Amino acid sequence: xxxxxxxxxxxxxxxxxxxxxxxxxxxxxxxxxxxxxxxxxxxxxxxxxxxxxxxxxxxxxxxxxxxxxxxxxxxxxxxxxxxxxxxxxxxxxxxxxxxxxxxxxxxxxxxxxxxxxxxxxxxxxxxxxxxxxxxxxxxxxxxxxxxxxxxxxxxxxxxxxxxxxxxxxxxxxxxxxxxxxxxxxxxxxxxxxxxxxxxxxxxxxxxxxxxx
Amino acid sequence: xxxxxxxxxxxxxxxxxxxxxxxxxxxxxxxxxxxxxxxxxxxxxxxxxxxxxxxxxxxxxxxxxxxxxxxxxxxxxxxxxxxxxxxxxxxxxxxxxxxxxxxxxxxxxxxxxxxxxxxxxxxxxxxxxxxxxxxxxxxxxxxxxxxxxxxxxxxxxxxxxxxxxxxxxxxxxxxxxxxxxxxxxxxxxxxxxxxxxxxxxxxxxxxxxxxxxxxxxxxxxxxxxxxxxx
Numbered sequence: 001x002x003x004x005x006x007x008x009x010x011x012x013x014x015x016x017x018x019x020x021x022x023x024x025x026x027x028x029x030x031x032x033x034x035x036x037x038x039x040x041x042x043x044x045x046x047x048x049x050x051x052x053x054x055x056x057x058x059x060x061x062x063x064x065x066x067x068x069x070x071x072x073x074x075x076x077x078x079x080x081x082x083x084x085x086x087x088x089x090x091x092x093x094x095x096x097x098x099x100x101x102x103x104x105x106x107x108x109x110x111x112x113x114x115x116x117x118x119x120x121x122x123x124x125x126x127x128x129x130x131x132x133x134x135x136x137x138x139x140x141x142x143x144x145x146x147x148x149x150x151x152x153x154x155x156x157x158x159x160x161x162x163x164x165x166x167x168x169x170x171x172x173x174x175x176x177x178x179x180x181x182x183x184x185x186x187x188x189x190x191x192x193x194x195x196x197x198x199x200x201x202x203x204x205x206x207x208x209x210x211x212x
Numbered sequence: 213x214x215x216x217x218x219x220x221x222x223x224x225x226x227x228x229x230x231x232x233x234x235x236x237x238x239x240x241x242x243x244x245x246x247x248x249x250x251x252x253x254x255x256x257x258x259x260x261x262x263x264x265x266x267x268x269x270x271x272x273x274x275x276x277x278x279x280x281x282x283x284x285x286x287x288x289x290x291x292x293x294x295x296x297x298x299x300x301x302x303x304x305x306x307x308x309x310x311x312x313x314x315x316x317x318x319x320x321x322x323x324x325x326x327x328x329x330x331x332x333x334x335x336x337x338x339x340x341x342x343x344x345x346x347x348x349x350x351x352x353x354x355x356x357x358x359x360x361x362x363x364x365x366x367x368x369x370x371x372x373x374x375x376x377x378x379x380x381x382x383x384x385x386x387x388x389x390x391x392x393x394x395x396x397x398x399x400x401x402x403x404x405x406x407x408x409x410x411x412x413x414x415x416x417x418x419x420x421x422x423x424x425x426x427x428x429x430x431x432x433x434x435x436x437x438x439x440x441x442x
Contacts, residue, residue, distance in 0.1 A: 001221075014250060059241030063332040070331070097326050098402035102326060110331040150380050167400040195278045 002026035004040050011044035012051075016071045019183025022073040033079045037116075041069055041076075045114040046113070052199045052206055059107070062199065066110040073113075080149060087118035089209045092134045093144040094122035096155040101148035104178060104198075108144065109196040112205060117142075128155075135172050137161065139184035145191075148179040156181075157189040175210040216287065216306075219391050220353050225264040229347040230238050231259075251332075256323075258336050266344060267315040269395040271350040272359075274417070275305045281423045282412070289385055293414070294377035300368055300424055304416030306355055309386060310346035311395045312411045314341055319407035339400065341409040349411050369423045370413035373403070386412055420429030 003027040010018035026036055048065040051057035086170045091112055095105050102124045120138050133141055139149060143163065147153040156176050163169045174188050175193035186194035193208050195201040205210075236255070239248060247255060275287040282298045284291045286307055293301075314437070318341060325337040357367050374380040383403040387394075397410045405412065406409060 058243070058245065060247060060332065060335065064251060064333050067330060067332045070329075098400065098404070099407060100400075100404060100406075103335060106326065106331055106334055149402060149404060150374070151404075 002029055002031065004036070006051040007036070008040045008044040008047075010040060011065055011068045011072065012048050012183060016064075018156045019072045020075065023075050024205075027075060027079070033076045037073070037078055041072055041114075042116045044075070045069055045111075045116075049111070049115065049202060059198075061159050063107065064112065067116040069114040070110070080158045085087050088116040088211055089118070089141040089205065090118045090138055091142040091144055091205060092129060092131065092138060092140040093123065093146070094121045094126035094134075095124040095148075096152055096159060097125055097127045098155060099147050099149055099152035101126045101178075102146070105144075105146035106116070106147070107198040107200045108177065108195075111202050112144075115202045115206075117205060128159045132158050132162050132166050132168065135168055136166070140172055141209055142175060144201070144205075145176045147176075147181065149182045153178065153185065154189075156191070160169045160190050175201065175202045175204050175208065186203065215274065216276050217274045217282055218272060219309075219394060221269060221271040222352065223268050224268050224348065224351055224355075226268055226344075227270065228351055229344065230350065231343060231347050235346070236339060236343045239343055240336065244299075254332060255336055255340075256419045258340055260332065261321065262337075262340050262344065263319065265321045266318040268313065268318075268344065268348045269315050270310065270312040270348050270355075271395045272352065273309045273357055275307050275309065275389065276305065278305055278379060281350075284404060286386075286414070287389060289389065291382050291385060292379070292412075293371060293373075293382075297371040297378055297414075300371065301414070301416040302423055303369065304418040306365075306414045306417040308367070308417060309389060310349070310356065310411075310413050310415060311397055312345065312352050312354045312413075313395050313397050313405075313407050314344045314348065314409040316396060318344065318409050319409055322409070344410050345409040349413065353415065356415065356417075359432045361372075365417050365419055366418035366421055367423060368410075368421050369425065369433075370415045372411060386414070400407060416436060 002022050007022040048057055048062055052062050060185040093109050095102050109119045109121045120134060122134055145156045145159055161172055173192045176191045177195050183194045195204040257435060278288040279298050279302045282295045284293050322337045322341045325334040373382045380403045383399055387399045398406050
C-alpha cells in the first residue's frame with residue numbers, strides 16, 4: 001500500500017523519482033486523484049513554502065519540491081479530465097514586451113502551479129495585445145507580469161491600460177514582480193499586488209482571490 | 213600612459229576562467245550553505261555540460277575621458293552614471309569599456325533548459341551562466357590590469373549601466389563607442405544585451421587609482437537585486 005505521508009515528504013524533500021513512484025502506486029491502488037492533490041501534494045508545497053518563508057529552506061529546495069510536485073501531478077492530472085476543477089484559480093503570466101528575462105517568472109509560475117493554480121505561461125517579450133487575448137481566452141482570474149529592466153518595467157502600465165480599455169480590468173486581478181519593481185511602483189501603475197519572490201507570489205495570488 | 217584605441221577582442225577560453233563554487237552556490241540562493249546530494253548531482257552534471265559548450269568572448273576599448281561631478285565623458289560623449297560611480301572613477305583621464313559574454317552557445321544551452329519545463333535545471337543553468345559571465349569579466353579585468361601595469365598604471369573596479377543608479381538606457385550610447393557586433397554582442401531597443409549573459413562595464417585607468425570593492429551600503433538603490441545585506 002502506498003505511503004501517502006511519504007509521498008508528501010518526498011515532495012517536501014524534492015525527491016522527484018520517489019514522488020513519481022509513490023503517486024503511481026497510489027493511483028494503481030485506486031486512490032482518489034483529487035485527494036492526492038489536495039491532501040498531500042498541495043499540503044507538501046505549503047509546507048516547503050512555509051519553511052522558505054521561515055528561512056529554513058533555500059530557493060533551490062523550493063524548486064526541487066516544485067519539480068517533484070510537477071512530476072507527480074503529470075500522472076494525476078490526465079485522470080481528472082471532465083471532473084471538477086483541481087485548480088484554485090487561473091493565472092496568465094508573462095514577461096512584458098522588450099524583455100527576454102524569464103527565470104524569475106519561471107520560478108513564480110512553477111510555485112503557483114505547485115500550490116494549486118492553473119498557470120498559462122505566455123513566455124517572454126509579450127505584447128499588451130497578447131496579454132489581453134490570453135486573459136479573454138482563458139477567462140483568467142489573475143494576470144501576473146514580470147520585468148527585469150528599468151527600460152521595460154513601464155510597459156506593465158501599458159498592459160494594465162490595455163486591460164482597462166478592453167473592459168477586462170474589473171474581472172482580472174493584476175500582480176507584478178521583477179528585480180526593478182517594488183510595492184510603490186506596483187501601486188503607482190495601478191496593479192493589485194506585488195511580490196518580491198516566488199513564495200510571496202503564491203501568498204499574493206491567494207490573497208487577491210480571497211483564498212485561505 | 214595607455215593610448216586610446218578602437219577596441220579589440222582578447223583571446224579567452226572557458227578553461228582560463230576561475231569559477232567559484234561558493235559564488236555559484238550564493239547565486240543559486242544557498243547563501244553560505246552547500247547544496248544537498250540531489251541538488252549537488254544536478255549542479256555537477258550541468259557544470260560538466262557547460263564546460264563542453266561555453267565559448268566565452270571578451271573585448272577591451274581604451275578611451276580618453278574625464279569625470280565632472282556626477283557626469284562622465286568618454287571620447288567626447290557624456291554619460292550620467294551618478295554620484296556613486298563618478299566618485300570611484302574620479303581622477304582618471306583614461307578609461308576602458310570592457311564587454312564580456314558567455315557566448316551564443318552557452319546562451320542557447322541555457323535557453324534549452326528554460327523551455328524543457330524542468331524548473332530546477334533551468335534555474336541552475338541560468339545561475340551557472342551568471343557566474344560564468346562574471347568570471348569572464350574578472351578575466352578581462354586581469355588582462356586589462358596586466359596591460360596597463362606596463363605603463364605603471366592600475367585600474368578601478370568595473371561599473372555598468374543598470375547598477376548604482378546608472379540608468380540602463382545609457383547602454384545605447386556606450387555600445388555606440390564599440391565596434392559593430394563587438395564580441396558577437398548586440399543590444400535591443402530596450403537596452404538588453406544579447407546573448408543575455410553578457411556584461412558591459414566602464415573601468416577607470418590611472419597611476420593612483422584603486423579597485424574599490426562594491427559597497428552596497430553607500431548605494432541608495434535599496435531594492436537592487438544584487439544588494440548584499442550589510
